Each structure stands twice: as structure tokens, then as C-alpha cells.
Amino acid sequence: MSCWTKFSILSLFCFSFVYFKPKSNWLLVVLIICDLGMVGYVYCRNRYRAMNMHKKNYYEDFFLRIQDKEWISELPKTEIPYRVRIIFQKEDWGRVGYIYHKLRHPFGYPESLGIERLDKFRYIDDLGHPIFDILGVKFFYIDKKASVFLKDNKKVNDSVFLNQDVMPLVYIADRVKLFKDDAELLGAVYKGKDEMKNVVYFSRENIGDDANLFSNLLNTKQPIDSIAKFTSIVYKSNKVEFSINSPRDAIIILSEPWLPPWQASVDGKRTKIYQAYGIIQAILIPKGSHFVR
Structure with missing residues (x-):
């Protein structure tokens, strides 16, 4: 039962007691206190789970007990025939995981920000598509019928698979490919060439x-990741910091959605x-040693 459901029940009980004017006011007070306590407990418990997903070995424990997590059952189902839920390795955003509806609207971008809905992605139902690796998809939570799509990934249990090809949260792209407009770019992303992991x-x-x-x-031609080095990477929900030493200009990819409020230095x-790729963050770094925030 969600917090909103409990709040609705509380409101209904309060209205009933006020409308029918019970003789014992203390009973109304007790009811309100109990329901508020229940709602507060559920809210604090879910927040604690979300905030502690980054702790060591919590992923394994979390997914082995995945059926016990109420919020999993509350998440919407996808539009494809097989139930596919994608859990990010970026654990501090929202309620721990994001849900993709066949990548139709990857990060829930509000239209008020002027960011185009990525309708080109609506037909991506191949779980081996490189876009999942680039976006930092760490786990696939699926039913048994869809397991055929994940034969190359490590099985955690009957419903959870570990994506062994996921890219780091921060990495360097070897080179750049430019497209004339967003439509052409998204069309190339949809085709899903293997070069996408090395070419931004x-x-x-x-x-x-x-x-x-x-x-x-x-x-x-020279692979940049063999000559450029990261040090002191700090990755949190609202802050990314790292030092880098590169002998030439480089493109740094951050597996976070591009949103106007983000700033970099x-x-x-x-x-x-x-x-x-039209959806995540990238920063151009000049050659040399730098501290990026």
C-alpha cells in the first residue's frame, strides 16, 4: 500500500468521524495518530532504502529479496509483451530505479524544459542494444519469457540479470561523430552500431x-582511454567530481540525463x-591535467 493510499484512508476516516460527530473525541485522536504514524513509517522506510542503495553489497541483497520490496510492484509495466524493468547503477535518483517504456521517454523529461520527446527510441526492444550500456543500465528485471534476450548477461536470480557490458558512470570517448540535426542523430542511435561505446x-x-x-x-585513431587517466572520482546524486590527465583534447561522458540546471567547471x-547521443551529458576537456566538477 502506497503512502498516498494510506493518506486517503486517513482522510476518509477523519471525514467520517467529523461528519458523524462521535461521542468520544479521544478515539478520533488515536486514529489520526496511528494513521499518521503508519504513513510516516512507510515514507521513511522507502527513503532509507533509496538513500542506502550505494552501500557495499546492498545491490546483491536488494535483488535477492526483490519480491519483498513493495515499491517494485507499484511501478508501471512496460508496453512490450514481456515485462522488462531496468534498474540503473545510478542509485540515488528518485526511487532508486528508472523505468523505461521501450525508451520512448527515457528520463521523464518535462516538456516545460523544451526537451524533445525521444520518440525514435520507442521501438528499441533489443536488450542488447548499446544504448542501455551507455545509459548505465546495471540490472534488468524481467520475467522468464524475456530471458532469451539476456543470454550473455549474468543471472542473479529468476527475474534479475546483471548487465556485464555496462559502461562506467564517467568515461572518455575515443572520437566524435557529428550529425546535421537531432532527427539524424536519433536515427543513428536507433540503429545501434557497436561503435557507439567509443564514438560519441x-x-x-x-x-x-x-x-x-x-x-x-x-x-x-588512437584510443583515448589507453592514454588518459582518471583519478579521485566522486559520484553522488547531485555532484560529480574527478581529476583527469589527458595528452590531447578529450570528450568526457557522464551517464546522467542532460538537463538545463546542471552546471560544470x-x-x-x-x-x-x-x-x-541527444540525451546524456558530455564535456570537452583540453589536453593536460584538470579538475572537473
Whole structure:
């Protein structure tokens, strides 16, 4: 039973007692206290679970007892024939996990922010698609009928599979590919080429006059992750910090949704956050040693 359900029950009882004017006011007080306590307990328990998902070994314990978690049953079902729920390795957002409806509207972007609904993604039902790895999908929670899609992933139990190809939360892309507009970019993402993990996609329509900044990253051959090094990575729900040493300019991918309120700085100076693949964050880093926040 959700908190809102309990609150509704509380309101109904309160209305009934006030309307029928019971002789014993103390009974009304007791009822209110008990129901408020129940609602408060459920809310605090769910918040505690969400805030402690980052603790060591909590994932394994969480998924082995997944049927005991009330909020799992409250989450909406997907539109595809098989029930597929995708749990992120980014644990501090919202109620622990995000639900994808065949990637039709990946991060629940509010239209008031002016961000286009990613309708191109609505037909992605291949759980081996590289977009899941790029977006940091750590676990797949599915029914037995859909397990055929996850034969290459580690089975945790009958309903949960570990995505063994998931990309790090922060990583460096080898090079850049530019597309003329968002429609062409999303079409390329939909096709799901294997290069997506090493080549970051940008739309010229989105980056505008900054396209020339990426010119030296268009045709580079040397894998950047073999020569650039991360140190001191701090990853929290509302803050990402790390140090990096790179012998050439590099694109840093952060597996977080691109939203206008996010800000980034390199060595204390404000820098622009770009939309990689049209949906997540990317930062251009000049060569050398830098601290990024």
C-alpha cells in the first residue's frame, strides 16, 4: 500500500468521524495518530532504502529479496509483451530505479524544459542494444519469457540479470561523430552500431557554432582511454567530481540525463555541457591535467 493510499484512508476516516460527530473525541485522536504514524513509517522506510542503495553489497541483497520490496510492484509495466524493468547503477535518483517504456521517454523529461520527446527510441526492444550500456543500465528485471534476450548477461536470480557490458558512470570517448540535426542523430542511435561505446554522437543543430571545437576529434585513431587517466572520482546524486590527465583534447561522458540546471567547471572555470547521443551529458576537456566538477 502506497503512502498516498494510506493518506486517503486517513482522510476518509477523519471525514467520517467529523461528519458523524462521535461521542468520544479521544478515539478520533488515536486514529489520526496511528494513521499518521503508519504513513510516516512507510515514507521513511522507502527513503532509507533509496538513500542506502550505494552501500557495499546492498545491490546483491536488494535483488535477492526483490519480491519483498513493495515499491517494485507499484511501478508501471512496460508496453512490450514481456515485462522488462531496468534498474540503473545510478542509485540515488528518485526511487532508486528508472523505468523505461521501450525508451520512448527515457528520463521523464518535462516538456516545460523544451526537451524533445525521444520518440525514435520507442521501438528499441533489443536488450542488447548499446544504448542501455551507455545509459548505465546495471540490472534488468524481467520475467522468464524475456530471458532469451539476456543470454550473455549474468543471472542473479529468476527475474534479475546483471548487465556485464555496462559502461562506467564517467568515461572518455575515443572520437566524435557529428550529425546535421537531432532527427539524424536519433536515427543513428536507433540503429545501434557497436561503435557507439567509443564514438560519441552530437547534433550540429544542438551544438551550433561549437562544432569547430570538435574538429580534431573527428578522425583520431588512437584510443583515448589507453592514454588518459582518471583519478579521485566522486559520484553522488547531485555532484560529480574527478581529476583527469589527458595528452590531447578529450570528450568526457557522464551517464546522467542532460538537463538545463546542471552546471560544470574545469579548474574552476564554467564550461558548457553538451548533449551526447541527444540525451546524456558530455564535456570537452583540453589536453593536460584538470579538475572537473
